[in-house]
Amino acid sequence: MHDRVALSAIPAARIEAGPQGPKPRHAFSRRNIFIYGTLIVVSLYYLLPLYVMVVTSLKGMPEIRLGNIFAPPMEITFEPWAKAWATACTGLNCDGLSRGFWNSVRITVPSVIISIVIASVNGYALANWRFKGADVFFTILIVGAFIPYQVMIYPIVIVLREIGLYGSLSGLVIVHSIFGMPILTLLFRNYFASMPEELFKAARVDGAGFWGIYFRIMLPMSLPIFVVAIILQITGIWNDFLFGVIYTRPESYPMTVQLNNIVNSMQGVKEYNVNMAATILTGLVPLFVYFVSGKLFVRGIAAGAVKG
Amino acid sequence: MNTSVSVKDLSLAFGTVSVLQDMNLDIGDGEFLVLLGPSGCGKSTLLNCIAGLIDVSSGQIFINGRNVTWEEPKDRGIGMVFQSYALYPQMTVEKNLSFGLRVAGMPKPQIAERVTRASEILQIGALLQRKPAALSGGQRQRVAIGRALVRDAEVFLFDEPLSNLDAKLRSELRVEIKRLHQKLGNTMIYVTHDQIEAMTLADRIAVMKGGVIQQLDAPQQIYNRPVNRFVAGFLGSPGMNFLEGQVEAGGDAPDFVARNVRIPLKGYGFGIKGAYTGPATLGIRPEHIGVNTGSGWPFSAAVEVEVVEPMGSDTLVWARLGGQNITMLVSSERSPRVGEMVTIGFDPMRASLFDGANGDRL
Structure with a gap:
């Protein structure tokens, strides 16, 4: 007891020479150089092609023929962009990508809505209402997620033909909705299963039924997972090429198919600037979706780890 | 004494796993019964069966003389309080309290009256406009109890309601639950693995093990004259x-x-x-x-x-x-x-x- 009093009376003596406080960090340590160096190299690797595309799309054809693909445009022109959007020829018609853009919108919007609405209810039912055969149903869905699309292309052609939807936009919407189902149901099921079971029980004691719990308890809590699902579906369906080219006719081709037709058209000169502009235009929608909802997307992906 | 809750020959099995076996239990009107046992003894499961959240394999459940074996939880006249509070995170305290009444389509003035009364009893009036995330553990548990209160339930079911709280708060809320029981006089069934909670709260304790009630008696009787070695070892510290x-x-x-x-x-x-x-x-x-x-x-x-x-x-x-x-x-x-x-x-x-x-x- 006496010793302790004596020590606290001379506090200065307690700090000794040597390391003290936070450990100093050096900006140019080997670790930092390695980390930032790698990051810079990787981003260059990804950004360089984009840079080439943007500059090329802003050049006129004479300038492109000079062959300096990395050089910035001497004379900026938006003509290739206008042409790609409105007047580029794809096979028979010459109204550019605009037609494909609106086709893609007409395909993507209903497909995203239908698939997410159905899958979220599926996932909710599978996670919370353990009905008879739920496990079998779930297993079938999961197996469905692993079957290669190619196997099902021809049977679906026949089915669509039989119900008279082959070649129409609604046929393609149905196909997209169905193919989104396994992965989306899995996504929603796992999200709803991660919610505390007692919440569901409490709602049942409070008298809420199947839809009451879904709309009043579950939905308000699941914005993050809906954002994830929307992003997955918009990018997936917008970028789809295979189903678009198989299940629609030329006048209702989605944007991706039209892009392919523009870039691969055989007649005349290869207009690199128009091709580049068309490609960027097509990629703009998913890019926009990512930029707008990036934060929510990350939150939704990590949602399983966060307590409610 | 009239019986409030009656469990008759109740059995529950998941596949081949038997959880409850031929359970018989009569709980008097206004009685505070504690189901006590180690984890996995089936006490929570029994409570869930009484609440109607789990379908029984065989047997019957009566609440206030009415056979509710096939009834939905909301029609059984029960209120339930959960260990994790189970408050709806996106709703304010007021909405949490009134959710059941709104689902039932009760007129608004009546809902407001009941919410006010419950919040007065539990002293949570100042918290009504807050979200559950902005409440402390004890306040959340109070709101959870309030949710059972507004339903005017005849039987209160508590599923380890204090297990998520720290020791000091637990003993405080324990007393409050006891006061609440004295004030309301409802039948309460309380599940816990904490023998102190059981001893202090219960009129009678049912000590459970392996899906079977080992002893059902007043706390002092169980403490002083345990019917077997398991009960003797489980109670007392x-x-x-x-x-x-x-x-x-x-x-x-x-x-x-x-x-x-x-x-x-x-x-x-x-x-x-x-x-x-x-x-x-x-x-x-x-x-x-x-x-x-x-x-x-x-x-x-x-x-x-x-x-x-x-x-x-x-x-x-x-x-x-x-x-x-x-x-x-x-x-x-x-x-x-x-x-x-x-x-x-x-x-x-x-x-x-x-x-x-x-x-x-x-």
Whole structure:
């Protein structure tokens, strides 16, 4: 007891020479150089092609023929962009990508809505209402997620033909909705299963039924997972090429198919600037979706780890 | 007393796994019944069956004389409080409280009246516009109780409601639940694995193990006359001492013999099966053993103190008797030192004797 009093009376003596406080960090340590160096190299690797595309799309054809693909445009022109959007020829018609853009919108919007609405209810039912055969149903869905699309292309052609939807936009919407189902149901099921079971029980004691719990308890809590699902579906369906080219006719081709037709058209000169502009235009929608909802997307992906 | 909740021949099995077996339980009107047992004993499952959240495999459940075996939870006249509070995170406290009433389509003025009344009883009026995330654990649990309160439920079901709280808050809320019960007079069924909660709250305790009720009785009765070794060991802290040995015929009454120690069982009330000889376990609670308290005991022995555990008001003293560990609870002022020889004594009347084979009380 006496010793302790004596020590606290001379506090200065307690700090000794040597390391003290936070450990100093050096900006140019080997670790930092390695980390930032790698990051810079990787981003260059990804950004360089984009840079080439943007500059090329802003050049006129004479300038492109000079062959300096990395050089910035001497004379900026938006003509290739206008042409790609409105007047580029794809096979028979010459109204550019605009037609494909609106086709893609007409395909993507209903497909995203239908698939997410159905899958979220599926996932909710599978996670919370353990009905008879739920496990079998779930297993079938999961197996469905692993079957290669190619196997099902021809049977679906026949089915669509039989119900008279082959070649129409609604046929393609149905196909997209169905193919989104396994992965989306899995996504929603796992999200709803991660919610505390007692919440569901409490709602049942409070008298809420199947839809009451879904709309009043579950939905308000699941914005993050809906954002994830929307992003997955918009990018997936917008970028789809295979189903678009198989299940629609030329006048209702989605944007991706039209892009392919523009870039691969055989007649005349290869207009690199128009091709580049068309490609960027097509990629703009998913890019926009990512930029707008990036934060929510990350939150939704990590949602399983966060307590409610 | 009228029965409020009746469980009749209730069994529950998931596939081949049997969780509850032929459960029979009658709970009186206004009674506070505690279901006590270790985790996995089926106590929460039984509560969920009464609530209607799990379908039973066989048997019946009556609430207030009405057969509710096939009824939905909302139609059973119950309110339930969960361990994790289970508050709806996106709703304010007020909306949480009124959710059940809104679902039922009750007129707004009536809802407001009930919410106000419940929030007054629980003193959560100032919190009504907050979201659950902005509440402390104790406040959340109060809101959860309020949600059962506004429903005007006849029976309150508590599923380990205090297990997520820290020790201090737990004891505070425990008292509040007891007050609430005294004020409301509802039937309450309370699941816990905490024996202190069970002892302090219950009118009757049902001690469960392996899906079977071992003993259903008043807390003091369960504490003093446990029907088997499991119940004896589960209740009480520090736990009951168990001495393994033999019951042998003695002079005017049988003796309990553990190696070189002979304890006369004169005064011990044998059960309906009568006197017994053979392998047995003698159970005696640490606070029923006197240390250096004179020679008035029917049984006394001199032992050496091995370990001393001060616990504040009391001190737990460890020694060996008949080659087996034995603990005694003494007041801290009179705590002996390690190595000291002390005289211990107890009355076999306060002990419990269990069959060595099946652990049943003799």
